[in-house]
Every structure is written in C-alpha cells, then in structure tokens.
Amino acid sequence: MFQLTRSVTWQALMRLRQDTADDRIRDYFSADPQRFDKMSLRVGGLFLDYSKHLVSEAVLAKLIELADHSALVQRRAQMFSGDIINVTEDRPVLHTALRNMGDAPVMVDGKDVMPEIRRSREQLRQFAEAVRSGAWKGYSGKRIRDVVNIGIGGSDLGPNMACRALLKHRHPELNFHFVSNVDGAHIQKVLARLDPASTLFIVSTKTFSTQETLLNAKTARRWFLDNAGEEADIGAHFVAASTNKKAAMAFGVREENVFEFWAWVGGRYSMWSSIGLPIALAVGFDGFMEMLQGAYEMDQHFLAAPFRENMPVLMALIGIWHINFMGAETQAIVPYDQALHQLPSFLQQLDMESNGKSVDIFGHPVDYKTGPIVWGQTGSNGQHAFFQLLHQGTRFVPIDFIASLEPEPGMEEHHFALLTNMLAQANAFMEGSQRGSRLDPYSCPGNRPSSVLLLDELTPKNLGALIALYEHKVFVQGVVWNINSFDQWGVELGKRIAGEISERIDEHSQDFDASTQGLLALVRERFRGEANTPRPAKTGKPARKSPEKTKR
Ligand code: F6P
Numbered sequence: 001m002f003q004l005t006r007s008v009t010w011q012a013l014m015r016l017r018q019d020t021a022d023d024r025i026r027d028y029f030s031a032d033p034q035r036f037d038k039m040s041l042r043v044g045g046l047f048l049d050y051s052k053h054l055v056s057e058a059v060l061a062k063l064i065e066l067a068d069h070s071a072l073v074q075r076r077a078q079m080f081s082g083d084i085i086n087v088t089e090d091r092p093v094l095h096t097a098l099r100n101m102g103d104a105p106v107m108v109d110g111k112d113v114m115p116e117i118r119r120s121r122e123q124l125r126q127f128a129e130a131v132r133s134g135a136w137k138g139y140s141g142k143r144i145r146d147v148v149n150i151g152i153g154g155s156d157l158g159p160n161m162a163c164r165a166l167l168k169h170r171h172p173e174l175n176f177h178f179v180s181n182v183d184g185a186h187i188q189k190v191l192a193r194l195d196p197a198s199t200l201f202i203v204s205t206k207t208f209s210t211q212e213t214l215l216n217a218k219t220a221r222r223w224f225l226d227n228a229g230e231e232a233d234i235g236a237h238f239v240a241a242s243t244n245k246k247a248a249m250a251f252g253v254r255e256e257n258v259f260e261f262w263a264w265v266g267g268r269y270s271m272w273s274s275i276g277l278p279i280a281l282a283v284g285f286d287g288f289m290e291m292l293q294g295a296y297e298m299d300q301h302f303l304a305a306p307f308r309e310n311m312p313v314l315m316a317l318i319g320i321w322h323i324n325f326m327g328a329e330t331q332a333i334v335p336y337d338q339a340l341h342q343l344p345s346f347l348q349q350l351d352m353e354s355n356g357k358s359v360d361i362f363g364h365p366v367d368y369k370t371g372p373i374v375w376g377q378t379g380s381n382g383q384h385a386f387f388q389l390l391h392q393g394t395r396f397v398p399i400d401f402i403a404s405l406e407p408e409p410g411m412e413e414h415h416f417a418l419l420t421n422m423l424a425q426a427n428a429f430m431e432g433s434q435r436g437s438r439l440d441p442y443s444c445p446g447n448r449p450s451s452v453l454l455l456d457e458l459t460p461k462n463l464g465a466l467i468a469l470y471e472h473k474v475f476v477q478g479v480v481w482n483i484n485s486f487d488q489w490g491v492e493l494g495k496r497i498a499g500e501i502s503e504r505i506d507e508h509s510q511d512f513d514a515s516t517q518g519l520l521a522l523v524r525e526r527f528r529g530e531a532n533t534p535r536p537a538k539t540g541k542p543a544r545k546s547p548e549k550t551k552r
Helices: 008-019 025-031 057-069 072-081 114-133 157-165 184-191 211-227 231-237 245-251 274-304 311-325 343-355 387-392 412-431 460-480 489-503 514-528
Strands: 040-043 046-049 146-150 175-179 199-204 238-242 258-260 330-335 373-376 399-404 450-455
Touching: 008 057, 008 311, 025 412, 040 274, 040 311, 046 311, 046 460, 057 311, 057 460, 072 274, 072 460, 114 258, 114 274, 146 211, 146 274, 157 175, 157 274, 157 343, 157 460, 175 184, 175 274, 184 211, 199 211, 199 231, 199 274, 211 231, 211 238, 211 489, 231 238, 238 245, 238 274, 245 258, 258 274, 274 311, 274 460, 311 460, 330 343, 343 373, 343 460, 387 412, 399 412, 412 450, 450 460
Parallel strands: 146 175, 146 199, 199 238, 238 258, 330 373, 330 399, 399 450
Antiparallel strands: 040 046, 046 450
C-alpha cells in the first residue's frame, strides 16, 4: 500500500527541512532580488505575495512535485465533473456547479443538473426582487424591513460573513440578523428589536433536522403568532432554504417558498446555493451573481493554471510545508479589513470541518498531520491582542494577511494607516528586531512567515473569488493528505450523544460516565426540581453526597 510519508518526495522534503533549518527568509531576498516577482501572483482582482515564507526555490519545486505525484489532477477533474468523491456519504461534491457560468452540462446520476440550478437561481431572483422592491408584503400589508436568517454552521457562517463583508453594497432599507446559537439569549436579543409585521424569517438548514435551528425556528414561529399573525400568515413571514421540502412545508412554509438545494452541496460549501438567499436579499440578485462569477473565474484558474502558477495549489502546498515539515499546529487568518471580521470564523468551519480528519479515504489511520487549527481576528486589533505571542512567543504560527486596496470614500487616511500597519507587521514578523544581543528582552527573533493577499476592492466578485480560493486550497490539501474533506462524522457523534442525554435526562441512566451523571444530576435538579437523591455508586463505595451537602 502507498505510504505518503515513505514516498521519495516526502523524504526529500524532510531532508530539505533539515538543510534549510537555519535559513532566514531575509537572506532569500538578499540572494535573489527577483524573489518578490517570482513568488507573487495575480488572479483577477486578487494579488498573492507568498515571498515571505521559509520556502526556497528548491523547497517550492519539491512541494510542486508532491502535488504532481498526488491524485490532484484526477481528483480535481472528478470533483468538477460530479464523480462520487465524498465516498463515505456516497455523494458527488458539486458546489462548483452552483457557480458554473459555462454551457457544459454537469451530470449527476446520468442527469444534467444545470437546468435545475438555473431554475433555482431564477426562483432566488424573483424572490429577492419582490422583497427588495417592497412587492412582498407581510400579513398586515407592510413591506419587509428585517430579515432574520435562522441557521447554524454552513447555514449561517457563509451568508453571515458575506452580508457583513458586502455591507456597503447592501439594500439601504433592509436590516439583516443571524440567529444560530441554541442559547435563547441569541434569538431573544434579535426578536426584542423587531416588528413581526415587517420581519421575514429564513429557516436555513440543509437537513431540516438540526436541533439548534429547529428550536430557534419554533421559537420564532411562536413569537410571530403571539405578537402578530395567525397560522395562515406564517407563509408570508417564513421561507426556507433546505434539501428537505417536506419538513419545511410541515413547518408551515409554502411550497413555492422552499428554496431547495441538493445533497451534493456540502453545508460548509453551500453559500452559492439557496443558503445564500440572505446575500441575494442584501446585495441584490445581480450582486449575488457577481459573487458567483468571481468564484467561477477562480474555478477556471484552478482548473487551468500550471501548479507553479496556481494560487490555490501554492497556498495549499505552503500550508503543507508549514504543517507537515515545520510543525505548525495552527494557521492564523488576519484580515486587515473590518468588513471581513467574520472571515476567520467562516474559514474555521471550511478548513477544520473539512480536513480535521485522522483516517484516509480508505479508513486507515494516517501517520502525518492533517488540517490545522484555524483561528484569527481582524487587524489592527490583533496587534493589541495576540501579536505579542506571534512576535516573541515560542510557537510557530504562519499568518495569512488579507486586505483590500480600495478605501471607503472619505476614509483614505484610515485605510492608509490600516494597510501600512499590515505591511509593517508582515515585515516585522520576517525581520524581527535586531536590537542588541539575542538576550535583549525586547528582541524579536523574526523569521516568522506570512502571506499577504490583497483584493483590489472588496466587491461581490472579489469576495466570491476569495472564498473559492480557500475552498480549493482546502481541497488540494485534502487530496495530498488523501483524506475525505467532505464528510463530518465527528460532528454527527456529538449530535447523537446530545440527543441521548436530553432524551434520557429523567432516567438516572448509569450508561454515562460518572462525570456526566454527576453533572446531569445538577441539571436535573434545576430543570426537574428533583431532590438530588444520591444513588448507590457502582463501585459499592458510599454514595456520593449530593452537591449541596458538599457545598463549602
Ligand atoms: O456542523 C455539522 C453540520 O452538518 C455542518 O456541516 C452544517 O453546515 C451544519 O451542521 C448545519 O446543518 P444543516 O444545514 O443541515 O442545519
């Protein structure tokens, strides 16, 4: 059986890591004045500078070889053509079909899905125009002023991030709210400020079975009926984006207002589908299509560009160098753009739910690191929060800086400060501070790598390209690691146990560990008012005193 870590290329990269262990990024620039030109790349409205990495030309060439020797060309073709590459769920992976602007068919089970994708887009267009124009009325005849998306994970993070990122393109008279957490405080805070007569709820859930979303939707429904309309009015204030039309209609959504999508769209890859309905309402259907167009153009680049000039491939390979050869455990995402402040959270699910795996596509445990811990916060805030660790800490944390060149009108001075801060930080991470001796407490070791990704402007099109770029970066890493980036069985485990615990709260079940039993006893006492009757411990030891008796 092929073992990645025993491959000739992997072994050569291990040796290259040893050979370059004492290299300094700064010296690469001294040795090659053309380094910036050779290690930067423009694709459409995106410019990537990947020159400030501990990656020599030899390392880069060997990383490209790793991609060449992987199944990347084949798996990429399989993904775009609709082959079943999500092998554990027996599904194709076709978020790329949702933004396909070409005429070529995309076949699923022998049927071209492009006609139904185009019908779905038309349904979105008509609905978005009706709501945005005011033609869509609530039960009392008022137009919609507030849109509440109820969803979690990929049914929240993508549209939420995009609506925030594209704020300046947003309809001036529509307000958007995103409810995701099952913590009642989340929906309570949103509903408190709304007029039910002019509020539209979008119940966004691929399966229409996610506990948090169903409970939030039920609460929203009750709020609406308690404060405004009748059952018959539900249809004017609740629509759904789901693959489960039957469940959506059972909730009270009219059939024509169920915006369907398909099982071959993964949750964290679904913002291009009807899950993107809030985006189409916010920026208009044309803006939504511009976002798809940007993603489509990145798709075409990913399909056509040689690996050495392929932006997603280069980002993926540099990430593999950090993770598998330099020992990076995390990847920092630092957008120097307040409009992108939700991008780190979105990329967290995209990357960690896709590549947080420890078995390969055959189910065999892997003997190498896979997906990193993705985290981050906007700059310049990060400079006053965690940059100290990044500059002087003991950990190796590669950073993606992301910004747009175009300032908000009238905000040129702010934007200039923002961009110069970002460039200064990227330089400082590389150069360090050469004050006095290395024992100088103020000295920063430097040699800490980062990429800088510059958007000409934060437009729907460039945002679409940016998200598709990261989707394909995650895909390429998954292929090199030979894992399935498109299932999420770990999440299903938590969902199952949550169901068991809530259903069996009254059973005093001994099936759970002692810790869970003890904590359940506290929850049971609060929610069932039960005296916390001590139970004979399994081990025959004296029964544990109930918590109140041990209160100190
Ligand atoms: O986190 C697990 C997950 O299934 C995600 O993949 C998905 O985006 C989220 O839960 C919500 O699922 P649904 O859209 O079916 O409610």
